[in-house]
Structures are given as C-alpha cells and as structure tokens.
Amino acid sequence: MARTVFKNGRVFDGTAILPEGTTVVVEGNRIESVSTAPVETAPDDIVHDLGGRMLMPGLVQCHFHTGFGPDAGNPTPYLGDAMPAAYMGMVAAKNAQIAIDFGVTSLIGSSNGDLLDVCLKEAILLGLTVGPRVVACTREMIASGDSADGDNRSWYMGITHTGLIRRVDGVDALRQAIREELGRGCEIVKLSISDGHGSQIIPDWNYMSEAEIQVAVETAHGRNAMVRGHCPSRLGILQCAKAGVDIIDHGDMIDDEGIEAVVAAGSTITPSYLWSERFMAFAESWDYANGPFPIGNGFPETQARTIERLDGVKKQFEYTVSMLPKMRAAGINLALGDDYGFAMMPHGDYASEMEAYVKYGVPDLEVMQWGTRNGARAMGRHGVDLGEVIEGKLADLIVVEGDPTQDVLVFRNPANIQLVLKDGVVQKDLLSAAA
Numbered sequence: 001m002a003r004t005v006f007k008n009g010r011v012f013d014g015t016a017i018l019p020e021g022t023t024v025v026v027e028g029n030r031i032e033s034v035s036t037a038p039v040e041t042a043p044d045d046i047v048h049d050l051g052g053r054m055l056m057p058g059l060v061q062c063h064f065h066t067g068f069g070p071d072a073g074n075p076t077p078y079l080g081d082a083m084p085a086a087y088m089g090m091v092a093a094k095n096a097q098i099a100i101d102f103g104v105t106s107l108i109g110s111s112n113g114d115l116l117d118v119c120l121k122e123a124i125l126l127g128l129t130v131g132p133r134v135v136a137c138t139r140e141m142i143a144s145g146d147s148a149d150g151d152n153r154s155w156y157m158g159i160t161h162t163g164l165i166r167r168v169d170g171v172d173a174l175r176q177a178i179r180e181e182l183g184r185g186c187e188i189v190k191l192s193i194s195d196g197h198g199s200q201i202i203p204d205w206n207y208m209s210e211a212e213i214q215v216a217v218e219t220a221h222g223r224n225a226m227v228r229g230h231c232p233s234r235l236g237i238l239q240c241a242k243a244g245v246d247i248i249d250h251g252d253m254i255d256d257e258g259i260e261a262v263v264a265a266g267s268t269i270t271p272s273y274l275w276s277e278r279f280m281a282f283a284e285s286w287d288y289a290n291g292p293f294p295i296g297n298g299f300p301e302t303q304a305r306t307i308e309r310l311d312g313v314k315k316q317f318e319y320t321v322s323m324l325p326k327m328r329a330a331g332i333n334l335a336l337g338d339d340y341g342f343a344m345m346p347h348g349d350y351a352s353e354m355e356a357y358v359k360y361g362v363p364d365l366e367v368m369q370w371g372t373r374n375g376a377r378a379m380g381r382h383g384v385d386l387g388e389v390i391e392g393k394l395a396d397l398i399v400v401e402g403d404p405t406q407d408v409l410v411f412r413n414p415a416n417i418q419l420v421l422k423d424g425v426v427q428k429d430l431l432s433a434a435a
C-alpha cells in the first residue's frame with residue numbers, strides 16, 4: 001500500500017518538538033512510524049519534503065457552535081438562530097469547511113438546534129461537505145427562567161425552528177430529553193448551569209439543581225455519551241466537577257476548591273477568553289448617544305445600571321485571568337474553543353483565542369498542547385487515537401508554514417496551513433501545488 005512520508009520537517013508531536021531529522025510515515029489512516037532512522041521509500045510512496053515546515057497533529061476545537069454565523073436578516077446578536085433550519089445547515093457546512101481550512105480536524109459541538117451537529121457529521125461522512133471529525137452535541141438543556149429561556153426574554157432563541165435551547169425542569173424530564181437527543185445521534189449533552197460569561201455578572205447560584213446535574217451525567221454516561229456545562233459560577237463549577245461533568249465551559253469564577261474538584265474529576269475546561277475580550281471591547285467602544293447598549297439581561301435598564309453591569313463583568317474577567325496560572329499549575333486539562341460565529345469573532349478566527357492566552361502568560365508551545373493533545377483528551381473515547389504524532393495513532397495531521405509553537409499567530413493566515421490530513425485522507429493540499 002502506498003505510504004505518505006514526511007521528511008525534513010520540524011515535528012511537534014502534541015507535547016514537544018521532536019529531534020531534528022524525524023521522519024513520519026503514514027500508511028492508510030494510521031501513523032506507521034515516527035523516527036530519526038533513515039526511511040526507505042518505495043516508488044509509489046508519496047514523499048513530502050517539508051523543507052523545515054512544521055508537521056503536527058490537527059487542531060481540536062472543543063467548543064464549536066456549528067450554527068453560529070451570518071444571519072440573512074438581522075444583525076448580531078441573533079447569530080442566525082432566527083433563520084430556518086435549511087439556512088442553518090448551510091451555515092454549518094460552511095463553518096466545517098472553514099475549520100478544515102484553518103487546520104481543525106476535530107470538533108466537539110456545543111449547543112445547536114435542529115440536530116445540526118448530527119446532520120453535519122452525516123453530511124461529512126457522505127461527502128456532501130468537507131469537515132472535521134464531529135462529536136455531536138445536543139441542544140442546550142436549560143431550566144425555566146434561564147436567561148436563554150425562549151419563553152420569556154430571549155424569544156429569538158426559539159423562533160421558526162426548534163432553536164438551540166431545550167427547556168426542561170426536574171430529573172425525570174431532563175432524563176427523558178437527554179435519552180431522546182442521544183437516541184437521535186448526539187454524543188455530548190450540553191447543560192446551562194448558570195448565568196454569565198460575557199454580558200452578565202455571574203451569580204453564585206445555578207439555574208440547575210445539583211440533582212439535575214447528577215441525573216444528566218448519570219444518564220449520558222450510562223449511554224456512553226459525555227456532558228458539558230455552560231458553567232461560569234463558582235458553585236456550578238464545584239457541582240459539575242463533583243457530578244463528573246466532562247467539559248466545564250468557561251469556568252470564570254473558579255476558586256481553589258473548584259480547581260481541586262476539577263483535577264479530581266479529570267474534567268476539561270475551555271476558558272474561551274476571546275468572547276470575553278471581544279465583548280468588553282465592543283462595550284468599551286459603545287457610544288451611548290446612539291442609544292442603549294444593545295446586549296443586556298433582557299430587561300430595560302438605565303445607562304448607569306448598564307455601565308455598572310459592564311464594569312462588574314470586566315472585574316470578573318480580571319479575576320478569571322488571575323486564576324489561570326493556578327489552573328495550569330494544578331494540571332487541569334485546558335483546551336481551545338470559543339463562541340465563534342458572532343460578527344466580532346467569526347469562525348476561522350481561532351488564532352485570536354490562542355493569542356489571548358499568550359497575552360496572559362501561556363507559552364505558545366503550551367497553547368499548541370491545549371489545541372492538540374489536550375483537545376483529544378477532552379474528546380474522551382472519541383479522541384484516544386488522536387491529538388499526538390505517535391506510532392499507531394490516527395493520521396489527523398497538518399503541515400504548517402512557520403512555527404506555531406513559537407508564534408501561534410501563524411494560524412491567522414489559512415495560507416500557512418498547507419496540508420490537512422484527516423484519517424489519512426487529504427482534506428486540503430497547498431503543498432503539492434507549490435512543489
């Protein structure tokens with residue numbers, strides 16, 4: 001069988017840079033060898049002389065909204081959520097293509113309506129679009145009165161189609177909803193635990209009860225599925241970790257007790273700073289002469305109250321950032337992924353999230369570990385063979401012009417991602433064209 005041989009590259013294996021002269025051989029969909037020993041090539045082997053380019057695992061996006069994208073009729077923050085399902089499917093296909101173009105070979109869905117993740121996964125499998133491996137997520141399970149509850153304030157969350165939220169109260173109803181969505185092909189359950197992360201001050205209480213969180217985990221894990229929680233609150237982080245929630249999204253108000261609980265549970269956290277940064281930049285540039293600030297709690301408020309709220313959000317973000325060194329030192333599995341799809345942070349802008357962590361003291365190499373090895377760990381059983389350049393693992397590999405372990409901004413320009421292999425199959429190839 002023809003093999004693909006990568007020689008004369010710098011190899012980042014998901015953890016470290018391998019010695020100079022490392023050659024990587026792919027056969028079929030697996031990595032056959034990673035070695036500094038000379039490799040004999042056969043005439044039908046495809047040989048890539050990388051000329052110093054980097055070979056590394058494909059990126060894993062761990063918080064991916066397939067349906068967030070341009071809205072045909074409304075400005076943000078509607079995010080296309082008010083559009084019919086047919087339109088949303090096209091947004092999802094486009095987002096998957098963008099992800100591949102930027103070197104993403106796996107994604108873990110966050111909330112989405114109309115079984116978008118499941119349908120996207122199937123469409124990719126059937127060749128209707130290119131796209132990464134998809135761990136398909138459910139709608140976002142919310143308790144009544146959640147700020148995203150489509151029956152009260154955020155009416156647009158549920159208009160024209162099923163929306164990306166599912167209102168469900170109590171352990172029996174939640175169990176039924178989870179079973180139903182898993183039965184329809186979802187592989188990870190999204191829970192809305194508490195308010196916050198972005199436009200609102202984070203309370204120290206949760207929308208969901210501890211019993212509801214526990215039953216969600218028990219139900220999902222019982223069917224070999226995972227659970228993730230929108231979880232900015234201190235109490236929520238603690239309760240989710242103790243219940244065994246696999247991915248804790250945002251984790252803004254984590255404290256020492258929360259760090260200990262997350263480490264003990266082995267949960268992943270997606271800090272997702274880009275949304276916070278972009279939201280605050282938007283808020284700071286707002287000219288109140290144009291009218292009230294357009295993103296709120298759903299209730300009218302005075303300008304003074306808005307300014308107070310935004311100031312509180314900013315202070316909370318400063319706290320969040322201050323906890324990052326502790327989270328890293330404790331060994332929490334931190335991973336990449338953010339709320340891409342808003343006009344102020346479109347899909348493909350993944351380098352900006354990476355850049356945010358570098359700005360707060362995370363070395364570029366470590367950000368690359370979050371984006372590859374840690375991402376695969378966050379995928380649970382879906383990621384055991386991914387995220388690392390190791391003999392026997394699946395060939396989800398990318399060739400990058402430049403060295404992102406020294407400068408993550410290499411990922412800003414898709415022209416720098418010159419080859420994308422998923423499961424040993426070429427998804428993008430600028431390398432052969434240039435040769």
Ligand SMILES: [Zn+2]
Pocket residue numbers: 063065110111338339
């Ligand atoms: Zn999200």
